[in-house]
Amino acid sequence: xxxxxxxxxxLFRKEGQNVTLSCxxxxxxxxxxxxxxxxxxxxxxxxxxxxxxxxxxxxxxEGYSVSREKKESFPLxxxxxxxxxxxxxxxxxxxxxxxxxxxxxxxxxxxxTVT
Amino acid sequence: LAKTTQPISMDSYEGQEVxxxxxxxxxxxxxxITWYQQFPSQGPRFIIQGYKTKVTNEVASLFIPADRKSSxxxxxxxxxxxxxxxxxxxxSGTGGFKTIFGAGTRLFVKA
Numbered sequence: 001x002x003x004x005x006x007x008x009x010x011l012f013r014k015e016g017q018n019v020t021l022s023c024x025x026x027x028x029x030x031x032x033x034x035x036x037x038x039x040x041x042x043x044x045x046x047x048x049x050x051x052x053x054x055x056x057x058x059x060x061x062e063g064y065s066v067s068r069e070k071k072e073s074f075p076l077x078x079x080x081x082x083x084x085x086x087x088x089x090x091x092x093x094x095x096x097x098x099x100x101x102x103x104x105x106x107x108x109x110x111x112x113t114v115t
Numbered sequence: 116l117a118k119t120t121q122p123i124s125m126d127s128y129e130g131q132e133v134x135x136x137x138x139x140x141x142x143x144x145x146x147x148i149t150w151y152q153q154f155p156s157q158g159p160r161f162i163i164q165g166y167k168t169k170v171t172n173e174v175a176s177l178f179i180p181a182d183r184k185s186s187x188x189x190x191x192x193x194x195x196x197x198x199x200x201x202x203x204x205x206x207s208g209t210g211g212f213k214t215i216f217g218a219g220t221r222l223f224v225k226a
Contacts, residue, residue: 042202
């Protein structure tokens with residue numbers, strides 16, 4: 001059964017702590033993405049990766065870090081430098097297209113609360 | 116990436132056809148138009164994608180005029196379960212891995 005998994009579904013942390021959100025896909029997709037969604041808002045791109053061992057900053061990368069050591073995995077670390085980390089975090093993947101449009105497949109999300 | 120403009124919200128009743136229009140005046144030649152649906156506390160789900168004219172699948176239809184500066188997502192005979200946020204995206208795979216999700220259109224379907 002192919003898809004994207006994110007864990008945990010809910011995560012609580014104290015301010016000042018780093019926290020890592022997991023994202024795994026078995027779709028054999030080259031591209032993976034991390035988005036942040038605040039209440040009533042659209043999705044904002046944090047980081048994306050087109051291929052293993054490569055990733056690019058999105059629109060709101062400050063205070064976040066990622067790694068892409070394996071094709072299947074794209075973990076996101078929310079560092080203590082992120083001023084407003086409480087949000088709904090979504091991971092997605094897509095086939096690395098070359099000229100054609102692409103469809104992104106999303107995971108179920110992780111709701112992070114930092115107090 | 117081309118910016119899109121959609122209505123913030125729409126209301127409908129069960130059984131009606133709903134049309135959501137998206138404006139994308141600076142769409143590029145290589146850009147496709149893609150629509151996603153999102154339920155609360157879930158990730159968005161792909162609905163339909165098109166380049167020009169009309170595309171239809173089992174869920175919706177997408178109408179794109181010749182100038183491609185706008186597009187209309189048509190949901191036939193909506194039900195309460197179609198209450199969701201609908202996002203219109205414009206972009207292509209070539210250098211277009213960065214996807215911009217705007218605020219979307221909140222559709223409320225009433226009984």
